[in-house]
Amino acid sequence: MMQQISILLVVLPLLAAPITALVRGKNLAWLITFVLTVVCFGISLWILMDVTTGRVIHYELGGWQPPWGIVYTIDSLNALVALIVSGIAAATMLYAPRSVEKEIPDHLIPMFYAMFQLCLLGLLGIALTGDVFNLFVFLEISSLSSYALISLGKNRKALFASFNYLILGTIGATFFLLGVGMLYAASGSLNMADIQTRFAEFENLQLVSTALMFIVVGIALKAAVFPLHSWLPASYSYAPSTVSIFLAATATKVAVYALIRCLFDVFPMQYWLEMLPTIMITLGSVAVIYGSVRAIQQTGMRRLLAYSSVAQIGYMIIGIGLINESGMTSTLLHLFNHALMKAALFMVAGIYLLRANSTELDDLYGLGKDMPYAFSAMVIAGLSLIGVPGTVGFISKWYLLEGAMQTDHWGVVIVILVGSILAIAYVWKLVEALYFAAPQKPRVQNVDSGSDTIAKSPMLMLVATWLIVIANIYFGIDTELSLGAASDAVRSLLGTGA
Amino acid sequence: MQDKLILRVVAKWLIPVIILFAFYVQFHGDYSPGGGFQAGVIFSSAFLLYSLVYGLESAIKVLPDHWLKVAACFGVLLYAGVGVVAMLMGGNFLDYSALASEPVAGQHIGIILIELGVGITVGSVMLLIFFTFARRVLPK
Amino acid sequence: MMDYIIGHINYWLIIAVMMVGMFTLMSRTNMIKKLAGLSIFQTAVILFYVSLGKVEDGTAPIVAEGFSTYSNPLPQVLMLTAIVVGVATTAVGFALVIRIKEAYNTIEEDEIRELDAKS
Numbered sequence: 001m002m003q004q005i006s007i008l009l010v011v012l013p014l015l016a017a018p019i020t021a022l023v024r025g026k027n028l029a030w031l032i033t034f035v036l037t038v039v040c041f042g043i044s045l046w047i048l049m050d051v052t053t054g055r056v057i058h059y060e061l062g063g064w065q066p067p068w069g070i071v072y073t074i075d076s077l078n079a080l081v082a083l084i085v086s087g088i089a090a091a092t093m094l095y096a097p098r099s100v101e102k103e104i105p106d107h108l109i110p111m112f113y114a115m116f117q118l119c120l121l122g123l124l125g126i127a128l129t130g131d132v133f134n135l136f137v138f139l140e141i142s143s144l145s146s147y148a149l150i151s152l153g154k155n156r157k158a159l160f161a162s163f164n165y166l167i168l169g170t171i172g173a174t175f176f177l178l179g180v181g182m183l184y185a186a187s188g189s190l191n192m193a194d195i196q197t198r199f200a201e202f203e204n205l206q207l208v209s210t211a212l213m214f215i216v217v218g219i220a221l222k223a224a225v226f227p228l229h230s231w232l233p234a235s236y237s238y239a240p241s242t243v244s245i246f247l248a249a250t251a252t253k254v255a256v257y258a259l260i261r262c263l264f265d266v267f268p269m270q271y272w273l274e275m276l277p278t279i280m281i282t283l284g285s286v287a288v289i290y291g292s293v294r295a296i297q298q299t300g301m302r303r304l305l306a307y308s309s310v311a312q313i314g315y316m317i318i319g320i321g322l323i324n325e326s327g328m329t330s331t332l333l334h335l336f337n338h339a340l341m342k343a344a345l346f347m348v349a350g351i352y353l354l355r356a357n358s359t360e361l362d363d364l365y366g367l368g369k370d371m372p373y374a375f376s377a378m379v380i381a382g383l384s385l386i387g388v389p390g391t392v393g394f395i396s397k398w399y400l401l402e403g404a405m406q407t408d409h410w411g412v413v414i415v416i417l418v419g420s421i422l423a424i425a426y427v428w429k430l431v432e433a434l435y436f437a438a439p440q441k442p443r444v445q446n447v448d449s450g451s452d453t454i455a456k457s458p459m460l461m462l463v464a465t466w467l468i469v470i471a472n473i474y475f476g477i478d479t480e481l482s483l484g485a486a487s488d489a490v491r492s493l494l495g496t497g498a
Numbered sequence: 499m500q501d502k503l504i505l506r507v508v509a510k511w512l513i514p515v516i517i518l519f520a521f522y523v524q525f526h527g528d529y530s531p532g533g534g535f536q537a538g539v540i541f542s543s544a545f546l547l548y549s550l551v552y553g554l555e556s557a558i559k560v561l562p563d564h565w566l567k568v569a570a571c572f573g574v575l576l577y578a579g580v581g582v583v584a585m586l587m588g589g590n591f592l593d594y595s596a597l598a599s600e601p602v603a604g605q606h607i608g609i610i611l612i613e614l615g616v617g618i619t620v621g622s623v624m625l626l627i628f629f630t631f632a633r634r635v636l637p638k
Numbered sequence: 639m640m641d642y643i644i645g646h647i648n649y650w651l652i653i654a655v656m657m658v659g660m661f662t663l664m665s666r667t668n669m670i671k672k673l674a675g676l677s678i679f680q681t682a683v684i685l686f687y688v689s690l691g692k693v694e695d696g697t698a699p700i701v702a703e704g705f706s707t708y709s710n711p712l713p714q715v716l717m718l719t720a721i722v723v724g725v726a727t728t729a730v731g732f733a734l735v736i737r738i739k740e741a742y743n744t745i746e747e748d749e750i751r752e753l754d755a756k757s
Contacts, residue, residue, distance in 0.1 A: 007591045011581065015578045018572075063589055140723045144727065147734070156741040167663070173723075177720060185690050
């Protein structure tokens with residue numbers, strides 16, 4: 001029973017997307033998407049509850065046995081990632097109607113929602129599959145739909161950003177495909193578990209190490225790991241706000257998940273232990289510093305947040321590179337926590353975009369005083385980004401510090417501290433602009449439809465934002481769900497205690 | 499190109515043959531090389547030829563955009579629907595053996611329906627891509 | 639040495655095709671040419687997979703009398719999917735190029751960067 005329900009996470013979006021594309025009327029299209037995302041959220045929560053008891057769900061598509069057929073293997077890690085994706089999708093959809101209405105031309109709205117569902121389908125598919133080629137297919141489904149979604153941004157720069165993302169994303173995917181091909185040539189199998197169990201038979205082949213390199217570089221491009229991040233800031237800052245919320249909170253996280261899955265469950269850990277961890281820690285540290293410094297230099301709110309994402313991905317990569325229980329736990333927790341804080345921050349940016357028609361900081365001077373609810377949500381999410389105790393950001397940073405100290409990586413400890421100070425600087429830059437600066441330009445106080453003043457935030461958008469903000473605080477205090485799933489997953493990844 | 503007599507006559511003879519070949523590739527696909535992807539592309543190429551020779555407008559009259567969109571979505575739904583029916587009949591998603599009382603018969607039904615869905619979607623999407631591009635780029 | 643080169647001729651050719659694609663992709667500023675390079679690059683990977691599945695003297699993998707050696711059909715099936723992905727990518731890419739042309743009135747990347755820097 002549980003098995004049949006788990007596949008619904010992929011089947012439901014597949015059924016709903018073509019129906020939504022045919023629907024006329026934006027409200028119906030939104031309703032279908034909203035119900036779909038809530039159902040997916042419910043299912044993935046249920047699956048997570050089920051697998052944290054230590055059970056692993058196997059689902060053979062078409063009844064074909066592995067290693068011949070495609071199999072979905074769901075353990076705590078898969079379930080956690082699926083929960084992040086569907087949860088953020090549900091919150092985004094609650095937030096969406098007003099902002100989509102404003103940013104997308106009316107006749108394209110049903111198609112927009114259909115595309116959103118396809119993107120959700122791709123991301124959930126990556127999270128569930130246990131087959132490397134299937135992973136490539138889902139990666140491309142999610143990427144192709146996100147190119148289209150990003151290009152719908154109002155500014156013409158969105159088109160160019162989307163084109164650059166398309167070129168780089170396709171190079172990444174093709175590298176991944178090439179790596180999978182080499183792995184297939186060496187092993188004759190595409191099933192992750194099967195490759196790992198028979199790894200000793202072919203581990204000395206040169207082909208396998210080449211395959212590892214291609215796969216790691218390919219996924220790192222999708223995950224925007226430091227030197228390969230150049231597509232990210234432009235894409236996230238010009239996309240429609242609904243899209244930037246969803247993608248910033250999930251797309252790179254899912255790619256980081258794919259990296260973890262390939263490194264630990266396709267190639268055995270011993271195989272790359274000598275080479276990769278140092279590279280990862282170095283690149284991660286550079287990413288933290290570089291991303292934070294560039295974030296401070298930005299003058300646009302969404303661009304600032306996008307560069308901060310580059311820095312946060314750095315923390316995750318450091319966590320993987322530390323190769324110990326605390327480091328890995330912090331990476332998995334940060335997948336979850338960063339999704340929460342970035343979703344909240346981009347949601348606030350979306351509210352300002354809706355009201356002030358801009359997210360450039362000098363257009364927003366002083367708006368925080370007029371919109372106290374949105375502004376305070378931003379402050380709390382910003383504190384979480386810095387890592388103040390009582391918020392989710394603190395938990396993952398704490399584990400990362402612990403992991404770094406256990407392995408005597410004192411450089412990493414310094415990087416984390418400097419990164420946090422820089423984070424204070426860029427969050428303060430937002431607070432200062434929104435609250436303390438006096439408005440520079442005269443602002444039109446009434447929007448087109450009568451009594452609505454510019455400073456009034458739409459109800460649904462505020463509700464969605466505050467739900468996420470409350471989750472930011474709640475999971476910072478009661479860590480049972482996220483920490484339980486993360487440490488469970490880490491134990492099975494590192495093979496320490498079953 | 500409406501005034502090129504040879505093109506018009508040859509295309510008139512060629513188009514039915516191409517469509518027939520597409521159907522052959524589609525429905526003989528479970529015994530020999532072929533299947534929905536190839537058949538869909540071949541099928542759409544017949545209409546591409548038609549619109550190149552007789553003009554875009556007349557091709558759109560034959561296959562209006564809206565119906566192509568419906569067909570593309572219907573193909574995906576057929577694909578997913580077969581999978582769901584298999585689930586309802588007690589198998590896994592896309593487990594064709596569960597579709598009929600005998601596994602072999604079930605496999606045949608399943609693969610023909612699935613490939614039909616793929617063929618319809620691929621054919622109509624190829625045409626949609628062509629029409630959309632052609633209308634956007636051609637001077638009005 | 640000569641045997642090694644000739645024995646792996648398919649891989650040498652594939653690497654050559656791949657490099658042609660990569661070079662076009664990186665050295666051109668014209669977006670259409672970039673997309674062409676991307677397609678060539680993807681095609682090289684497709685060729686790589688297909689040549690993996692070839693078995694010497696193998697025929698199409700259909701059970702028939704008189705044939706006992708078959709090529710591996712799996713890579714070809716995988717590439718069917720990859721070709722579809724490639725077609726979709728190219729279509730999305732061209733659609734973007736058309737809209738960029740309408741918005742900027744150019745498809746040269748350096749000119750677009752200049753226009754972006756001004757606004």
